Amino acid sequence: MDRLSDIALFLRVVDLGSISAAARSLDLSSAVASQRLQRLEKGLNVRLLHRTTRRLHPTPEGLALAEQGRDLVEGLEALTQDLRGRADNVTGTLRVTLPHSFGRQYISPLLPEFLNRYPRLDLDVGLSDQVVDLVGEGYDLGIRIGILEDSSLVVRRLADDRRVLCATADYLDRHGTPQRPGDLADHECLVLASQRRRQDLWHLTDKQGQSETVQVSGRIRSNQGELLTDAVLGGLGIAQHSVWHIHEHLSSGRLKVVLPEYRLAETGIHAVMPQRRLVPPRVRAFVTFLEERLAEHPVWR
Structure with a gap:
């Protein structure tokens, strides 16, 4: 067990970047931590x-x-805590990466409640719209929205991701309201840029299940959804957005749904984890918590 506890200390040093920080997090003196690393x-x-x-x-x-x-260390930790079966054994540091807008809008307000529920747990949260290498960056968990491409990850679906086309009434008054998908080719369409796949091909399906693909273009492309939100609210064109991102603007009437009789492909909001034989209790606790809270939110309920 000494060897495993020394490896656990080494992992904490790697995560935190210093022996003194790792020692403090484990209630050790820096001298004892250094001696154990040398051992x-x-x-x-x-x-x-x-x-x-x-x-x-x-x-x-x-x-x-x-x-x-x-x-090895986390598997042993998960096993022993499962055997004890106590919620107060959810301990350690949970490292999570979140999409910027979704994390700030929906996850951040929930974190105080989560930490109050698990007072022995620390959080290390990164906000990024880039696809992060969970293993290489040392993350326990990531939240990803859309189509998943990495089949080596453990995936848990948290909620649906319903998307719509939207624009302001002012834009539609000035440029006309599209009546069918092909009309989009003649409009200013605000495109989410991506290095992984083409985003200028919009796929729409009617109520009879007939699909149509339209190549769109416009004056604005961005890899940041919030910039496109500002642009569409400014009357600069038609955007493709997740309902969770713009539901308040739809409810207030600032944005109108375009082509409401057609639907875009529905994707999901997922928790993704590195492949492990045993998922650490801190990870399972966070995923279960998010499932509960997102299910209660009006956007998904």
Whole structure:
């Protein structure tokens, strides 16, 4: 067990970037933490960390231990906490990456309640619209919206992601209201840019199940959904948006649904996790919490 606890300490050092920070998080003195790391290196007969004046960096051997040892330590942690069966055993640091707009709008307001429920848990949250390498970046969990491409991840669907075409009444008064999908080719369409797939091909399906694909274009392309929201609210064109993103503007009448008799492909909001034999209790607790809270939100209820 000493070897496993030393590996757990090493992982905490890698995550936090310093021995002193890792020691504080584990209620150890820096001296004891340093001694245990030296013991681990001596036992494995390899150097695990490059020590500089500002930060510690894992050696190639340290990176290998971090990648393979994390599953071992977390699997043991999950097993022992499952056996104890107590909610107050949800401990440690939960590292989560969230899409920027969705994370700020829906997840951030829930975090105080979640942390009050699990007072022994720490959170490390990153907001990014880029697809993050969960394993390489050391994340326990990611929230992803849309079509998933990485089949090596464990996926849990949290909610539906219904999308609509929308514009302001002013824009539609000036340029006319599209009556069928083909009309979109003659309009200013605000396009979400992506390096992974084409976003200028909009697929719509009518009530009889007949699908039509239209190539659209416009003066604005962006990889940031909030910029497109500002643009569509400014009357600059027609945008494709998730209902969760713009439901308040739809309810207030600031935005109108375009081609309401057609639907866009419905995708999902997912929790994704690295493949593990046992999912750590902190991860399961967070996923269950999000499932409960999103199901209660009017947008999805």
